[in-house]
Amino acid sequence: MSRHIVVVGAGAAGLTVAQELRHLGYEDALTLVGGEDHPPYDRPPLSKRFLAGEATAEHLHLAGPDDLERLDATVHRGRRAVAADLGARTVTLAGGAVLPYSDLVVATGVTPRTLPGTAGLPGALTLKTLDDARALNARLRPGQRLVVVGGGFLGTETAWTALALGCRVTLVTPTPTVLPGLGGRVGSLAGERLAAAGATVLTHVAVDTVRKGDGLPRGGEIDVLLDDGTRLPAETVLVAIGSRPDTEWLSGTGLDLTDGVRCDATGRAAPGVHACGDAAAWYQPPTGRHLRLEHRMHAGDQARAVAADLMGGHRELDRVPFFWTDQGPNKIVVHGLITPDAEFEAHETDTGHDRFTGIYRTDGQVCAVLGWNDPRGAMGLRRALLTGPVAPASGGSRQVVAASG
Ligand SMILES: Cc1cc2nc3c(=O)[nH]c(=O)nc-3n(C[C@H](O)[C@H](O)[C@H](O)COP(=O)(O)OP(=O)(O)OC[C@H]3O[C@@H](n4cnc5c(N)ncnc54)[C@H](O)[C@@H]3O)c2cc1C
Known part of the structure; x- marks a missing residue:
């Protein structure tokens, strides 16, 4: 019986699954569902070269029109999956189309967390997509004030880029240092370098409220109020406080969505369902735990392993995960x-x-x-x-x- 593999999420992981399936000789029907209205593209440059204006959208594309043609897949762009029925093996897209599948691959990544009060507030942005990066870039003009909320990779990278664009940057983090995931010593060094480059780096302090500015002559469009009473007026606020897996569309399916789609060590989440990339938490035999990582290389690695599993083979994950960050x-x-x-x-x-x-x-x-x-x-x-x-x-x-x- 012929198969129909439906991959939901057309980012690095989803595209890689599709490409690898064809590479491994899969000849049956293949559908790639992408929630964004862009060809698959790479995200890491969004906070770096693309945001700085040094790379175009075309530089970011992971597959050009010819590559997508060769994929011989039905590609839905700008259409989100809104539900799945694992018993009937169907995925429903926004607008109502129902796709039957023999195998479903979930590769829907993550979505940024936000702060209360920022929804719909002009100038309060998050950074996840190409459109987000364009919107942020349009505001990062010399002399403009940017408050970055969050001292993780995204926040610090964006702070560096904004400094290079001539902005006045304040970064706020409740942690003792920026990049707390790298430990205190490296984090301190990273914070010192960022401060030496011109940013105001405020550690040990949390944001209390983000609201429309008070309109005073020197007031900003946005006021960021900190829990120590400080008020930071700014034209732009980037909220970079982490992400959550984009898996709400799977709620009610019976999948374990505690922190992403929980999978076994080969990416299987349920009969006929695999997950990979930022949205997936795979079982790690050595630790006996499930691990979800938001790293670009890991997403591709898992995607290739999923494709192999779907083709009845096996591909070991890289034993040592890898990531990088450009701090200026x-x-x-x-x-x-x-x-x-x-x-x-x-x-x-x-x-x-x-x-x-x-x-x-x-x-x-x-x-x-x-x-x-x-x-x-x-x-x-x-x-x-x-x-x-x-x-x-x-x-x-x-x-x-x-x-x-
Ligand atoms: C600004 C930025 C900078 C980064 N820099 C680095 C870095 O320096 N180093 C590093 O290792 N990693 C970095 N990362 C992380 C890296 O980009 C991710 O790990 C990688 O993109 C994960 O790929 P993915 O395919 O799992 O998810 P994504 O790339 O997020 O792709 C998921 C896709 O699924 C789509 N989708 C979501 N829900 C649905 C739905 N219901 N229906 C259809 N489609 C849906 C989304 O729109 C998205 O296009 C960065 C990420 C960002 C945002």
């Missing part, structure tokens, strides 16, 4: 998973070139390695991470990175 001129790469209690220790430092590598340990075991402007060094440590304990750097010159870097 500084490129940080991380291999592995940094646990909240991990301790960071510098491995090799080259102060002259503002470069170092480091190792995160939890309970004495290496769980991740980092490269600050040193992707090669981090790659070398990654090999060690795969094969066994990491030896001290030559000359035993290990040192903990001081906050002052």
